[in-house]
Each structure stands twice: as structure tokens, then as C-alpha cells.
Amino acid sequence: MEHIEQLKALGLFDARVPRYTSYPTAAVFTPRVDGAFQDRALGALDPRDPVSVYVHIPFCERLCWFCACHTQGTQTLGPVESYLESIEAELALLKERLPEGVRMGRLHWGGGTPTILPPPLIHRLAAAIRAVFPPTETCEFSVEIDPTMVDRAKITALAAEGMNRASIGIQDFNDEVQQAIGRLQPFDVTRACVEDLRAAGVASLNTDLVYGLPHQTEARIADTVEKVLTFAPDRVALFGYAHVPWASKRQKLIDEAALPGDLARYRLAELAAGMFGAAGLDRIGIDHFARPGDDLAQAAASGTLRRNFQGYTVDSCATLIGIGASSISRYPEGYVQNATATAAYKQRIAAGTLAGARGYALAEEDKLRARAIECLMCDFGLDLAVLEAEMGPQARSLAPELAKMAEAFAPFVTFDGTQVRIAPKGQALTRLIAATLDQHVPDGVRYSRAS
Numbered sequence: 001m002e003h004i005e006q007l008k009a010l011g012l013f014d015a016r017v018p019r020y021t022s023y024p025t026a027a028v029f030t031p032r033v034d035g036a037f038q039d040r041a042l043g044a045l046d047p048r049d050p051v052s053v054y055v056h057i058p059f060c061e062r063l064c065w066f067c068a069c070h071t072q073g074t075q076t077l078g079p080v081e082s083y084l085e086s087i088e089a090e091l092a093l094l095k096e097r098l099p100e101g102v103r104m105g106r107l108h109w110g111g112g113t114p115t116i117l118p119p120p121l122i123h124r125l126a127a128a129i130r131a132v133f134p135p136t137e138t139c140e141f142s143v144e145i146d147p148t149m150v151d152r153a154k155i156t157a158l159a160a161e162g163m164n165r166a167s168i169g170i171q172d173f174n175d176e177v178q179q180a181i182g183r184l185q186p187f188d189v190t191r192a193c194v195e196d197l198r199a200a201g202v203a204s205l206n207t208d209l210v211y212g213l214p215h216q217t218e219a220r221i222a223d224t225v226e227k228v229l230t231f232a233p234d235r236v237a238l239f240g241y242a243h244v245p246w247a248s249k250r251q252k253l254i255d256e257a258a259l260p261g262d263l264a265r266y267r268l269a270e271l272a273a274g275m276f277g278a279a280g281l282d283r284i285g286i287d288h289f290a291r292p293g294d295d296l297a298q299a300a301a302s303g304t305l306r307r308n309f310q311g312y313t314v315d316s317c318a319t320l321i322g323i324g325a326s327s328i329s330r331y332p333e334g335y336v337q338n339a340t341a342t343a344a345y346k347q348r349i350a351a352g353t354l355a356g357a358r359g360y361a362l363a364e365e366d367k368l369r370a371r372a373i374e375c376l377m378c379d380f381g382l383d384l385a386v387l388e389a390e391m392g393p394q395a396r397s398l399a400p401e402l403a404k405m406a407e408a409f410a411p412f413v414t415f416d417g418t419q420v421r422i423a424p425k426g427q428a429l430t431r432l433i434a435a436t437l438d439q440h441v442p443d444g445v446r447y448s449r450a451s
């Protein structure tokens with residue numbers, strides 16, 4: 001209890017801080033950095049370096065109340081097909097600007113629900129991407145899958161296109177919790193999806209769970225974890241429920257009175273984490289677990305884990321090209337986000353311009369802080385000597401701030417002049433600790449809770 005009191009005193013239950021899937025965060029992007037910036041960044045790519053590609057499919061047949069992702073509901077395929085035409089047009093615009101010979105080292109389809117696409121559209125999208133971004137021999141292809149919105153034919157089509165990683169949404173298996181978040185998903189349907197994925201040869205399976213949901217109890221989350229473990233997942237994401245009804249209007253349907261309190265929420269996370277640890281999974285960063293042989297676990301063990309817009313990754317490509325509405329691209333020079341609303345995105349593409357609507361040009365100081373924050377989020381520490389070797393002598397300029405950080409978060413953070421370490425018992429504070437290096441905390445932006 002004393003430990004929890006210490007975490008509480010340091011602000012764990014009160015703080016609202018970014019998740020740092022980028023630094024600076026998207027909240028500070030500006031319309032001054034747009035398609036023209038992207039034009040230059042694309043032209044400057046070195047064809048010897050493979051790029052990562054992210055494609056966003058912002059459609060779902062059901063709209064779960066808890067979900068904060070950028071997506072819209074549709075009961076027909078009409079809007080999806082029309083969107084696919086815009087994606088093809090965006091790919092053509094990118095092709096005009098890419099230097100000859102750029103190849104794709106990693107492809108991710110996210111959403112929304114990419115598995116809303118029937119097999120013919122899966123093949124059409126995959127072919128369109130390949131035509132612009134020829135894959136490297138070792139290209140990874142991962143897809144976010146809603147088990148209630150997929151069947152064997154879709155899985156076969158995705159596997160035929162090279163999908164070797166799948167991420168399935170689960171959240172919680174309890175009926176009352178599922179009703180309270182507007183997402184019904186029987187265990188049997190999920191298990192059938194897992195079996196189909198394994199039968200199709202998908203080697204790596206991730207499952208998404210969420211703690212802090214309405215009506216979730218320790219017994220219920222324990223039951224969910226036990227059920228998930230029967231799938232022998234290679235990776236598990238255990239996200240804290242981000243209740244942000246001001247940004248995600250459908251969350252107004254969530255009964256706030258049924259949400260677990262601070263301490264209960266913390267205990268749910270610790271219980272689930274303990275069970276994954278006992279089952280032999282390694283803890284990765286603030287919210288992931290992985291089988292020790294999995295490359296995420298290997299990256300965490302060797303200090304090569306990275307963090308990008310999709311969360312923890314082994315992807316070290318300097319460039320990530322985001323395609324589709326709301327997608328964010330990361331170039332060595334900065335970030336560009338496509339127009340968020342699907343209609344606005346389609347309009348820009350129809351006008352023959354890239355869809356970048358806002359972004360951020362990174363200064364040298366930002367690049368240094370971005371890397372330092374990434375180290376804290378991935379490794380629960382950082383080494384100024386390593387940072388100096390990677391980023392240059394200006395890395396040492398962070399030393400006074402790191403000393404203050406250690407003082408502010410004692411006894412959980414230590415700094416010996418070169419190395420920062422966050423002790424295991426203080427790792428729940430990592431986002432708060434990272435936030436002390438953030439020079440771009442915008443006024444009036446409301447983030448989700450730190451715990």
C-alpha cells in the first residue's frame with residue numbers, strides 16, 4: 001500500500017499525459033506543415049533505405065462505444081469501395097514523387113476494421129500497394145482483425161497477400177462488460193478466428209485487451225486473461241481504457257458510474273500483468289507482453305525496441321508513410337497527418353494533391369528529445385553515452401533535466417550522471433516521467449489518464 005501511496009503522491013492517478021507514440025504529439029501539429037512538406041520529404045528519400053507503410057481503413061460495421069479510434073460505421077460496401085479508389089489515387093500521387101527504387105520493408109493495415117474488405121478488395125488493395133512500394137524479401141505484413149468481422153475466406157486472402165502477423169481485438173470476454181462497451185464478441189467466434197489464422201500459417205498473433213472498462217472486476221479480467229492464454233498469443237497489448245468523451249463522442253454512451261476507480265483500475269492492470277508474467281510472457285514497455293522467442297521480446301532484451309504510431313515495434317525504418325484518412329507519416333524531417341475526415345481526405349486526393357493537412361517540422365532539439373522519450377518509454381531508462389553516440393554531443397545538454405527528473409521521481413528514478421533508470425515499481429509512472437522532457441505541452445489539450 002505504501003508503494004501505491006507513493007505512486008499516488010507522484011501524480012499517477014491525477015496526471016493526464018500523452019502516450020508518446022510520437023514526440024511532439026499530434027496535438028501540436030500545425031496546418032503550416034502539409035502536403036508541400038511531404039512532397040519535399042518524399043523526394044529526399046534514399047532508395048537504399050526501405051520504408052514502412054501504414055494504410056488506414058476508417059470503416060466498421062459496428063461502432064463500439066468505448067473505441068477512440070478514427071473510424072465510421074457503414075452497413076454497405078459502397079463507401080468502402082469509393083474510399084479504396086481514393087487510396088489508389090493517393091498511391092499514384094505518391095509514386096509520382098518517390099525516387100526510383102524505394103522498397104517497402106513493413107506494411108500494416110489498421111483501422112477501423114481492415115477486415116471489412118471482402119477478398120476481391122483485399123487483393124485489389126494489396127496489388128495497388130505493391131505496385132508503388134515493391135516489398136523487400138523480408139517484408140512484414142500485419143493486419144488488425146476484428147474476429148466478428150472476418151471469415152476464413154478473408155483470412156485466406158490476406159495470407160495469400162503475405163500477412164504474417166495478425167492483431168485481434170478482444171478487450172474483455174465478460175458479457176456484462178461487453179454490453180457496457182457496446183461490443184459483443186463471443187469467445188467461440190474469437191477462438192474460431194484464432195484457429196483460422198494459425199491454419200493459414202500466420203506465425204505471429206497479437207491480442208488487444210483493455211483494463212479499466214465499465215463493470216470490469218478482478219475476477220472478470222482474470223477470466224479473460226485465462227481465456228486469452230488458451231490462444232497461446234505471441235504478443236498481448238493491455239491498454240488502459242482511455243475515456244475521452246470530449247474527443248470520441250460515442251464514449252458518451254459509456255456509464256461513467258460503472259468505471260472502476262483509480263485503485264481498482266491499477267489493481268486490474270497489475271493482476272492481468274502478473275498473470276501474463278506467470279504464464280511466461282515478458283513485459284514489454286508500459287503496456288505489452290511477448291513470448292520470449294518473439295522478436296518484440298528479443299528487441300526489448302537487446303535494447304532495440306522502438307515506438308511509433310502503432311505502439312511498440314521492432315521497426316527501425318526512419319520513414320513511415322501513412323496512407324488514407326487521418327494517417328500520420330513520419331519522415332526524418334518531421335510528421336505529416338492526412339486530412340482526418342474521410343470526406344476531406346477524398347476531396348484533397350480528388351483535387352490531385354497529397355492529403356497532408358497538418359504536421360510538424362522537427363528541429364534538432366526535437367529529434368534529441370524524441371529519441372530520449374522513446375528510450376524511456378521502451379527501455380525504462382536511457383544512457384547519455386549511447387544517446388551521444390547516436391545524436392551527437394548535444395545529448396549531454398539534457399543532463400540537468402535528467403537530474404531534476406530523478407529528484408522529482410525519487411525513489412523510483414535514479415540518474416548517475418550518465419544513466420537514467422526507472423525502477424520496476426515506478427514503471428507505471430513512465431509517461432509522467434517522459435513528459436518532463438516534453439517542450440511542447442499545448443494549452444487546453446486534454447489527454448487521457450496516465451495510469
Ligand SMILES: C[S@@+](CC[C@H](N)C(=O)[O-])C[C@H]1O[C@@H](n2cnc3c(N)ncnc32)[C@H](O)[C@@H]1O
Pocket residue numbers: 060066067068069110111112113114144145146147168169170171208209210239240241242243
Ligand atoms: C483499431 S482498434 C481494433 C481493431 C478491430 N477493429 C477490432 O475491433 O478488433 C485497435 C485497438 O485499440 C484499442 N482501443 C480502442 N479504443 C480504446 C480506448 N478508448 N482505450 C484504450 N484502448 C482502446 C483496442 O484495444 C482496440 O482493439
Ligand code: SF4
Pocket residue numbers: 059060062063064067068069071111112113146169183
Ligand atoms: S474497436 Fe474496432 S470494431 Fe469497434 S469501433 Fe473500434 S475500430 Fe471499430
